[in-house]
Amino acid sequence: EADIYQTPRYLVIGTGKKITLECSQTMGHDKMYWYQQDPGMELHLIHYSYGVNSTEKGDLSSESTVSRIRTEHFPLTLESARPSHTSQYLCASSGDRPNEKLFFGSGTQLSVL
Amino acid sequence: KNQVEQSPQSLIILEGKNCTLQCNYTVSPFSNLRWYKQDTGRGPVSLTIMTFSENTKSNGRYTATLDADTKQSSLHITASQLSDSASYICVVSDRGSTLGRLYFGRGTQLTVWP
Numbered sequence: 001e002a003d004i005y006q007t008p009r010y011l012v013i014g015t016g017k018k019i020t021l022e023c024s025q026t027m028g029h030d031k032m033y034w035y036q037q038d039p040g041m042e043l044h045l046i047h048y049s050y051g052v053n054s055t056e057k058g059d060l061s062s063e064s065t066v067s068r069i070r071t072e073h074f075p076l077t078l079e080s081a082r083p084s085h086t087s088q089y090l091c092a093s094s095g096d097r098p099n100e101k102l103f104f105g106s107g108t109q110l111s112v113l
Numbered sequence: 114k115n116q117v118e119q120s121p122q123s124l125i126i127l128e129g130k131n132c133t134l135q136c137n138y139t140v141s142p143f144s145n146l147r148w149y150k151q152d153t154g155r156g157p158v159s160l161t162i163m164t165f166s167e168n169t170k171s172n173g174r175y176t177a178t179l180d181a182d183t184k185q186s187s188l189h190i191t192a193s194q195l196s197d198s199a200s201y202i203c204v205v206s207d208r209g210s211t212l213g214r215l216y217f218g219r220g221t222q223l224t225v226w227p
Contacts, residue, residue: 042217090156099145099164102215104156
């Protein structure tokens with residue numbers, strides 16, 4: 001049902017590396033989100049976008065940055081990864097109406113050594 | 114403080130049995146309440162969305178109820194299957210902004226044994 005894709009699914013990298021997590025959706029949704037989730041914990045919003053050239057920080061402070069140059073694409077970048085960035089990162093999108101369903105990608109499990 | 118609390122934290126049941134998961138919230142103002150299923154290592158998948166005026170909604174073997182007066186919701190799973198093993202997350206949306214901020218519970222981890 002969900003046409004939202006994240007790559008890579010798993011990523012293991014060393015400290016100090018620059019990484020970009022990809023997220024694309026083919027549903028034409030204006031609203032896109034990045035969440036961070038640790039095991040057994042709730043999802044925390046770290047970035048969101050209402051449309052092209054619109055990005056905002058979420059509730060949880062994050063050293064990552066995002067961009068929205070195209071409607072379908074919402075990549076997340078970490079300039080210098082640290083072990084504290086180890087987590088699962090979930091991308092989501094939704095339509096514009098208040099009770100719209102939120103569609104999630106399969107997530108990227110990031111491990112920084 | 115706006116919060117979403119779920120119980121139990123984890124639950125083990127035998128295949129074919131029914132179970133009920135609970136969600137209590139303090140989010141105000143209230144817009145809608147959602148239940149999601151999240152398989153291990155995957156993103157959540159929407160099961161139901163209920164607004165203030167709805168007190169029950171079904172999706173196959175999943176039935177969600179909402180009592181907006183007591184700010185409680187439950188998710189009932191009938192005739193459980195092994196594939197129901199997952200985390201079930203309750204999410205409440207407020208009407209504080211055009212975005213409709215979402216408040217996530219920590220989930221109930223359900224394990225179905227054969």
